[in-house]
Amino acid sequence: MRADNVEELRLAMAEFERAFGIDPEYVHAYYKWAQTILTYPGNKGPEQEERDRLKARSDEVLQIAQELDSRYAPAI
Numbered sequence: 001m002r003a004d005n006v007e008e009l010r011l012a013m014a015e016f017e018r019a020f021g022i023d024p025e026y027v028h029a030y031y032k033w034a035q036t037i038l039t040y041p042g043n044k045g046p047e048q049e050e051r052d053r054l055k056a057r058s059d060e061v062l063q064i065a066q067e068l069d070s071r072y073a074p075a076i
Contacts, residue, residue, distance in 0.1 A: 013036055013037065013054070016032065017033075025068055030068070037054050037061075
């Protein structure tokens with residue numbers, strides 16, 4: 001995945017969302033999703049509304065990860 005490709009980033013985020021449905025306690029996936037979203041807003045293409053929605057989802061994802069395992073906190 002190239003960080004400068006908005007469509008690839010959208011696909012990666014959709015795949016993470018599917019992974020959460022398969023294993024809602026896979027903490028590592030939540031953190032990787034958050035890392036993916038941090039690369040997204042700086043790219044050309046996303047509108048402010050989409051960036052705001054994804055930022056809110058990122059906050060939710062990090063909260064879930066912390067609730068699942070507060071000891072697991074890689075650098076984001």
